[in-house]
Amino acid sequence: MSLNRREFLGRTAALTGAAMLPTATLAADKIQLGSILDTSGIFDAYGKPMDQATRLAVAEINANGGLLGREVEIIDYDTQSDMALYSQYAQKLTRQDQVDVVHGGILSASREAIRQTMRKTQTLYFYNVQYEGGVCDRNMFATGVTPAQQVEVLVPYAMKKSGPRVHILAADYNYGQITARWIQKFVQDNGGEVVATDFFPLDVSDFGSTITKIQQTAPDLIVAPLVGGAHLSFFRQWAAAGMKDKIPLASTTLGVGNEHKVLTPEEGNGIMVAYNYSQELDTPENKAFKEKWQAAYGDTKAIHELAVSTYQGILLWAEGVKKAGSIDRDPVIEALETGIAIVGPAGNIAIDPQTHHVTLDVHIMEFEDQGMTVIETLNQVAPVDTQAVCNLQENPDDNTQYEIEI
């Protein structure tokens, strides 16, 4: 038999293709959920419980027979609190492992490091963290609270309790910069004034001069979107200087990583926050969630806002898959855009089709003896900040993070 080169190439290609077929179907047996989180390093207080929540949610889905009759498998990478590892592992997840969906990213810097990779490879992406808002990307769903949901309720409450002159201390990267601007907007909207804004790189841990400076500006209130373990020193040094009972503190981040349990009651009591979740929420869903967590991990101490967001994000995705009857990206997005809702540990949470963000309950809370006591609850708050700038129904190709102008 004689073969010319073209025939030879054609046949070998067909053969190799046929040889690969069984493995391809085998891999498709399980639905693959990629998880990319900092489970070690300075952000591990955020990442570890998020990882536990991911496992809990997936175990629960599998215990109920999986999705579309298939088991869900987690493929996870620990990014070690190193932003450079995010892009590397995102490539691995999307190109090598070719997962069906990715849940993960903690800091806004990490989200922006991987978001475009997800978009390019058409891998559906869930960012389950409270953040500065404004990301308009059809490929991404954000299931955490945004400034309009959080700052808009927190700032007026805190200002009413203290006064109109506000000093902002923020982490120096996109989250802190943008959130600081939101805080400024809501302070002004409520007739207040921002007397100073300071930004700190994430590794700054000496706040001595800052504390003196704050006393010079003598504000009525401090709002502190500080992030990570090093910045926790601020609250410690603030209390050590004896300032805690002189100028009230509000934060948009303290407590999402259970920082209220690391700080002693003397350091933490009275700090004002606003989130979607508190362990002290008295609902049957929260009780059931805490029991499940207890059974899986021994105690519920580690549960925090971001863990619950992650858990709810995965359940929302699972609802979308069920409704779509498919694991492919486009049908799932279309199913999610019908406004899918679940009742999670933090209450009812619904996808907002226009922005791919969520409508959820927000609670104003105060730290009290290492817990968060709910002061006031606002039901079903819509992400109006992102809605004002983003409409994925009209403009599905949008791929921008909008920032607020003042």
Place this chain on the structure above:
Amino acid sequence: MDISFVILVEMLYAVASLVLISAGLAVVFGMMKVINLAHGEFMMMGGYATITAVGLGVNVFVAMLIIAPIVVGLIGLVVERLVIRHLYGRLIDTMLATWGLSLVFIGLATMIFGNTTTGISTPITGFAVGGYQVSGYNFFIIVVAVLLVIAMIAVLKGTRAGLIARGTMQRSDMAAALGYSPDRIYMATFFCGSALSGLAGAILAPLVGLVPSSGGAYIAEAFITVIAGGPSLIAGLVSSATTFGVVNQVFTFAISPVIGEVALLIAAVILLRAMPQGITSRFFRGRL
């Protein structure tokens, strides 16, 4: 008036913490010409020793001022016997070896304590100066640094052991000829240097969140302070810590903490360009 006092305290605090951070390195580098790149990790271990001891119910001051220096000093002793003593006089080799040690210590601390931020709260409360609140702990650090400098002068100038140590540093062969074993003197010096690093780490522990890689944050400042100080051990340490502490705080108050750090580094570059052998090669010559 109040504010100038508060800023003065902050400046003294910055100088004092530089003295504390650098003292251990200054002893080991200044007296033995050993570059200890694991200095930051010795500090980190001092911090963990303190937190562990406090967790076991020890009084926090006992833990910081006694337990941590002894624990880290003993670790230093082991390191000296096993590694450093084989490398005296080989500058590059000691750098490489101690860098390896720093990686080992970070790894060990991660295995034992986990890569999680820990900390203890500050044991001293703040107080008011006029309209301002000042951290009482800053005063504690200033006092410890002053006592430390006085103790170092007293030991090196006033005791026979200090005399022998200084003699060995200048001419180890002559000290050996007079019947003193340089090997043992180096061992004791390294123990003291490590203990000082441990003390610094312990005292700074309540101010920060501690992770196994915390040491890296101190190493640059410590080296800059010691190198810019020059040949005299104590005069060099105090003069360069003062220079950098003041520069850092002036810019921190005038602009921002980030600019303060930048100003410190720029000051170091200018200083070393003008005085390549360090401050004490031109001023305070021949002092201790």
